[in-house]
Amino acid sequence: MTGRGTSRRTTVLLGLVPAVFIGVFFLLPLAVIFGETLAFSRSTVTTLTGSSVRSVVWFTTWQATVSTAVTLVIGLPIAWALARFRFPGRQFVRAAVTVPFVLPTVVVASAFTRIGSLQIGTSVWAILWAHVFFNVAVVVRSLSGYWARLDPAIEEQARVLGASPIIVFRRITLPRLQPVLLSAAAIVFLFTFSSFGVVLLLSGGRRATIETEVWRYATQRTEFDVAAVLALMQLLVVGAMLWVAGRAGRKQRQVDGVTVDHGVAPASWRQRTQLGACLALALVVIGIPLVSLVGRSLRSGNAWSANNYLRLFDDPGPSSPLAEPIWQIGANSVWFAVLASVLAASTGLLAAIVLHRVRGRIAVFLDGLVLLPLGASAVMLGLGLLLTFDTEPFDWRASWFLIPVAHALVGFPFVVRSVLPMIRNIEPGLREAAATLGASPRQVWRSVDEPIVRRAFGVGAGFAFAVSVGEFGATSFLARPQRLTMPTAIFRLLGRPGAVTYGQAMALSVVLMVVTATAMLLIERGRGGGVGDF
Amino acid sequence: MPHSGTHKFIRVPSRAIVALIAACGFVLVACGSDVASTTITVVTHDSFAVSDEVIADFEQRSGLTVQFLESADAGTMVSEAILTQGKPIGDVLFGVDNTFLGRALDSGIFRSYKSPALANIPLEFQVDNGNFVTPVDYGDVCINYWVDAFDEPPSSLADLTDSAYEGLFVTQNPETSSPGMAMLLATVAAFGEEGWEDYWEALRANGVAVTSGWSDAYYGEFVGAGGDRSLVTSYASSPVAEVIYADPAIDVAPTAIIEDSCFRQIEFAGVLAGAKNVSGAEQFIDFLLSDSFQNDVPLNMFVYPVSPSATLPEAFVEHSVVPATSATLDPATIEANRSAWTERWVEIVLR
Numbered sequence: 001m002t003g004r005g006t007s008r009r010t011t012v013l014l015g016l017v018p019a020v021f022i023g024v025f026f027l028l029p030l031a032v033i034f035g036e037t038l039a040f041s042r043s044t045v046t047t048l049t050g051s052s053v054r055s056v057v058w059f060t061t062w063q064a065t066v067s068t069a070v071t072l073v074i075g076l077p078i079a080w081a082l083a084r085f086r087f088p089g090r091q092f093v094r095a096a097v098t099v100p101f102v103l104p105t106v107v108v109a110s111a112f113t114r115i116g117s118l119q120i121g122t123s124v125w126a127i128l129w130a131h132v133f134f135n136v137a138v139v140v141r142s143l144s145g146y147w148a149r150l151d152p153a154i155e156e157q158a159r160v161l162g163a164s165p166i167i168v169f170r171r172i173t174l175p176r177l178q179p180v181l182l183s184a185a186a187i188v189f190l191f192t193f194s195s196f197g198v199v200l201l202l203s204g205g206r207r208a209t210i211e212t213e214v215w216r217y218a219t220q221r222t223e224f225d226v227a228a229v230l231a232l233m234q235l236l237v238v239g240a241m242l243w244v245a246g247r248a249g250r251k252q253r254q255v256d257g258v259t260v261d262h263g264v265a266p267a268s269w270r271q272r273t274q275l276g277a278c279l280a281l282a283l284v285v286i287g288i289p290l291v292s293l294v295g296r297s298l299r300s301g302n303a304w305s306a307n308n309y310l311r312l313f314d315d316p317g318p319s320s321p322l323a324e325p326i327w328q329i330g331a332n333s334v335w336f337a338v339l340a341s342v343l344a345a346s347t348g349l350l351a352a353i354v355l356h357r358v359r360g361r362i363a364v365f366l367d368g369l370v371l372l373p374l375g376a377s378a379v380m381l382g383l384g385l386l387l388t389f390d391t392e393p394f395d396w397r398a399s400w401f402l403i404p405v406a407h408a409l410v411g412f413p414f415v416v417r418s419v420l421p422m423i424r425n426i427e428p429g430l431r432e433a434a435a436t437l438g439a440s441p442r443q444v445w446r447s448v449d450e451p452i453v454r455r456a457f458g459v460g461a462g463f464a465f466a467v468s469v470g471e472f473g474a475t476s477f478l479a480r481p482q483r484l485t486m487p488t489a490i491f492r493l494l495g496r497p498g499a500v501t502y503g504q505a506m507a508l509s510v511v512l513m514v515v516t517a518t519a520m521l522l523i524e525r526g527r528g529g530g531v532g533d534f
Numbered sequence: 535m536p537h538s539g540t541h542k543f544i545r546v547p548s549r550a551i552v553a554l555i556a557a558c559g560f561v562l563v564a565c566g567s568d569v570a571s572t573t574i575t576v577v578t579h580d581s582f583a584v585s586d587e588v589i590a591d592f593e594q595r596s597g598l599t600v601q602f603l604e605s606a607d608a609g610t611m612v613s614e615a616i617l618t619q620g621k622p623i624g625d626v627l628f629g630v631d632n633t634f635l636g637r638a639l640d641s642g643i644f645r646s647y648k649s650p651a652l653a654n655i656p657l658e659f660q661v662d663n664g665n666f667v668t669p670v671d672y673g674d675v676c677i678n679y680w681v682d683a684f685d686e687p688p689s690s691l692a693d694l695t696d697s698a699y700e701g702l703f704v705t706q707n708p709e710t711s712s713p714g715m716a717m718l719l720a721t722v723a724a725f726g727e728e729g730w731e732d733y734w735e736a737l738r739a740n741g742v743a744v745t746s747g748w749s750d751a752y753y754g755e756f757v758g759a760g761g762d763r764s765l766v767t768s769y770a771s772s773p774v775a776e777v778i779y780a781d782p783a784i785d786v787a788p789t790a791i792i793e794d795s796c797f798r799q800i801e802f803a804g805v806l807a808g809a810k811n812v813s814g815a816e817q818f819i820d821f822l823l824s825d826s827f828q829n830d831v832p833l834n835m836f837v838y839p840v841s842p843s844a845t846l847p848e849a850f851v852e853h854s855v856v857p858a859t860s861a862t863l864d865p866a867t868i869e870a871n872r873s874a875w876t877e878r879w880v881e882i883v884l885r
Contacts, residue, residue: 203746219606
């Protein structure tokens with residue numbers, strides 16, 4: 001680091017790649033589709049001021065608020081248990097909790113409409129549970145890593161001085177957790193506010209969010225003007241929310257040291273009970289739907305068997321909904337996921353470095369911009385991509401590479417959010433010490449920054465990989481060359497009657513689950529005790 | 535109309551920016567630019583399927599290379615085609631059905647082509663007099679029932695309001711599902727513009743369940759996969775699929791259709807206006823009506839070929855029933871009333 005000028009120039013240069021990526025494949029398509037379709041005609045105004053739109057906005061906000069609150073309430077004790085206790089299988093639980101988060105909604109919806117013999121059917125409760133199921137990972141993963149590194153000594157002293165556990169939690173723990181808690185809550189709100197598949201599939205049309213209405217107006221009614229106004233409304237709310245969360249979340253995080261894990265093995269019966277209760281909670285909320293899915297994949301003709309898995313290897317051909325052999329479908333998924341994760345991890349890593357270097361208003365702005373792809377309308381983005389890249393030599397609509405690009409857009413925010421805390425934790429003292437001891441800037445980079453940056457890249461790429469393998473939303477609005485991925489194959493199988501296709505769909509869902517869980521476990525290993533939002 | 539030309543100006547500078555930015559870093563141009571007149575691109579919905587050999591055979595005989603692009607459901611596909619009008623994503627669009635045909639024709643996304651092969655196709659399928667689209671296949675959306683669940687299954691739409699069948703029927707929301715829409719249209723055709731609303735009120739009183747899509751109904755609520763409803767809106771070909779995809783193998787389908795409850799869906803293909811390879815696209819339309827493609831249709835998409843010279847696979851001959859009568863409505867009528875009908879339906883059944 002020589003002068004301020006050079007430093008700023010480096011920041012801008014580093015930011016160029018993620019800026020071009022987000023600019024070309026996210027902001028530009030949105031600008032194009034809004035420019036093309038946004039119009040305030042008399043009919044749009046009538047539709048938008050009508051009672052149905054008002055109730056949609058109300059329901060969208062209501063369910064997002066309730067889903068976020070419930071997710072926090074359920075996520076907190078699980079995060080606490082994972083933070084405070086060391087126990088065999090801790091990494092596994094952390095990885096398992098994340099599996100739902102990266103499962104495609106088609107799979108989750110089929111797991112939720114009926115659990116065992118219990119018909120949950122299509123109700124608002126199914127929607128809320130599904131939202132908690134999906135998003136509890138965000139709370140657990142971001143909180144537990146941070147929490148484990150907060151020194152519990154302060155809480156213990158307060159207890160010794162006679163404060164009740166509730167007072168200790170409210171007065172000491174909660175304020176200490178606040179920055180991470182707020183950031184997690186913002187992300188959960190973002191997801192549930194723009195919820196599409198869960199609401200569409202689990203409500204039977206009785207409930208609608210702004211996003212499902214955008215979908216309905218744009219794709220089923222071909223009323224792009226109404227869709228555009230609704231999507232813009234969603235974008236503004238999401239943007240405002242990110243701005244508020246960004247400002248509130250600027251409070252300095254207090255992490256005591258980089259690698260100190262304050263987790264202890266549960267010593268007393270009391271602690272074992274506490275740990276057991278929290279793990280049981282995780283098992284109920286997340287385990288039941290997953291186990292019911294696995295159970296169904298093992299049922300074939302009223303008996304237990306691995307038949308459904310074996311039939312995945314049946315020759316494709318006429319009368320099979322799968323046009324490609326299963327290994328090819330798996331290979332397609334992995335190939336797209338590898339491309340998407342390299343793209344998301346490299347752009348995300350650079351963006352995280354830039355975010356680490358900037359301060360003030362611009363930092364809040366960029367922080368929000370990074371998360372925006374999670375809250376913007378996937379439907380409008382898909383249509384925007386079709387309109388933007390329609391002219392030679394940039395007519396990319398028929399190209400397969402828009403699929404990993406779209407996956408990378410979804411993975412990008414997660415990469416930034418998981419990598420940024422790791423970079424922030426590179427202790428400046430280390431660099432200075434190395435420099436004082438005579439290391440050249442290059443040597444400082446190689447011995448201090450590079451190992452952490454490399455690990456951060458690995459974690460980011462792993463997360464983007466898992467997100468890509470399960471991605472189904474954004475890409476379903478692209479014109480896709482016929483290359484099946486695991487989620488699209490499951491969707492196709494579920495579109496046919498018959499015991500075999502249904503069984504294959506369940507089996508493939510479980511395979512997808514195992515692949516994502518493995519990716520998450522590898523991340524746990526690669527993270528090696530660092531902190532990350534995810 | 536949503537498409538006014540007043541907003542076009544926004545796209546010019548944005549394209550210039552694309553050009554600039556893209557030129558900087560993305561050297562991926564090669565993927566789309568070398569499309570010569572030997573390639574045709576076919577846009578389909580996400581239920582499209584065809585055997586590889588059939589396409590390979592066509593490619594060999596015509597010297598063309600066929601590229602398929604998969605959109606989402608038929609409604610989304612048509613909307614996307616309307617949005618990209620003039621600069622179509624491909625040369626041919628396959629899979630617009632009679633419920634969306636009116637919209638597609640009104641918006642002018644197709645260019646006219648009259649295939650010589652149409653001469654052999656029954657007139658009942660030739661709905662479009664302007665020859666902008668060509669019929670390729672048809673299928674009936676009918677109420678299916680689980681045979682073992684009934685001593686006396688219902689035999690008509692009207693029977694479903696009988697208290698004997700209370701809480702047994704699951705159908706799909708016509709706003710989000712193609713078979714759901716077909717079922718709504720079947721009731722409009724059967725009970726008339728005055729009567730269909732009363733019918734659905736009676737169905738609601740009799741405990742009809744509604745899902746967003748076909749899968750949720752068939753695999754979530756229908757008894758076949760463990761649900762508790764024994765009547766479901768599905769296809770006339772679903773019993774055949776139940777036999778073909780049975781495990782272990784069975785001789786008799788566990789489900790059957792109520793013949794007097796069906797609505798006919800016809801699927802069309804057309805050359806997109808602004809297609810780069812018009813002659814190739816027209817050859818492909820001819821090919822869609824050839825025996826080679828028509829014979830391949832049933833087992834791939836579980837619908838029937840429109841060509842009388844096509845041979846049906848054995849399973850279809852044995853296990854499938856083509857209903858003697860199937861309701862139809864004029865595509866223009868459907869398009870004119872679609873929004874009003876579905877909105878009314880939602881009010882009656884869901885609110």
